[in-house]
Amino acid sequence: MATTGRSRGGRARPAASGRTWREAVPAPVVLVTGTERLLGERAVTRVTALAREKDPDLEVTTLDAADHRRGALEAVASPSLFGEARLAVVTGVEAPGEGFEDEVLRYLAHPADDVVLVLRHAGGQRAKKVLEAARAAPGAVVVDCPPVKRDDEKLAFVGAEMEAVRRRISAQGARALVDAVGSDLRELAASCAQLVADTSGTVDVDDVQRYYGGRVEATGFRVADAVVAGHRAEALALVRQAVGTGLDPVPIVAVLALRLRQMALVAGTRGRGDEVARVLGMQPWMVDRTRRELRGWTPAALGAGVVALAEADEAVKGGGRDPVFALERVVLRLCDSHER
Known part of the structure; x- marks a missing residue:
């Protein structure tokens, strides 16, 4: 199971990869990676359900990185003025639209503690900087959803x-x-x-x-x-x-x-x-x-x-x-x- 901690200098250590979708939990940043769509969907659903279990008034927003509009991520991932819990799911991170990477990288440098940001990356080499930044974000949880191919x-x-x-x-x-x-x-x-x-x-x-x-x-x-x-x-x-x-x-x-x-x-x-x-x-x-x-x-x-x-x-x-x-x-x- 992935864990986070502090280095001697006080900086957050990256979350270890290797969680299954059954181990996915809410966190300031939840990175769901891998090409197996069903497992990715289950991971997102589980995180959302656990977050809503904690706060029934949870506000959930879904964005598509491929159809990014400037400022959209900042708007939905910013803490609420009225204190409502927020969860933002961003799909299609592997094929981001113009401007998405810069915006999400700025956010990942200082993620909000009372917002759950779920990033769904379905595999491939694109948006590599986003993957690295998400893994290194303080308190990040990484969920791997690799393809299930072998008989075992x-x-x-x-x-x-x-x-x-x-x-x-x-x-x-x-x-x-x-x-x-x-x-x-x-x-x-x-x-x-x-x-x-x-x-x-x-x-x-x-x-x-x-x-x-x-x-x-x-x-x-x-x-x-x-x-x-x-x-x-x-x-x-x-x-x-x-x-x-x-x-x-x-x-x-x-x-x-x-x-x-x-x-x-x-x-x-x-x-x-x-x-x-x-x-x-x-x-x-x-x-x-x-x-x-x-x-x-x-x-x-x-x-x-x-x-x-x-x-x-x-x-x-x-x-x-x-x-x-x-x-x-x-x-x-x-x-x-x-x-x-």
């Missing part, structure tokens, strides 16, 4: 969302939710809220599958359709679209493996579709579809594909350096095995 970060976010409302989600449930919803943090938060509202007790993988399982399956089966048909460009485009929206490679490989195993099973049967379906525990239409797909596959290509998917499954689950590369490689390999 998304899983931690899901766990924290549940913990905040005194609910639990199993590790398998969290994994399934991240796979289904993807990397959009706002949608992930909304999904957590829905699961909390519509379920009871510990949220498990079955709960997640009930609400969101179709999303993973739909994407995986679209990729599988393109792969078994040998449509190389389409399959690769679908994979990249899925990964780009945050879908993990693991469930896509799982669906591909399921599809090829079904093809291998059907390839070794004879008889009418309904008879084969009863023996294999499949739907008759699925047997008929699989037989049509097998026309482009030799037994050798099918066997090699099953082996390739087993290798890819290990790679995307931590056995390889790059899960996305492993997924793309096996998709292209399978597509090239299809006889045109």
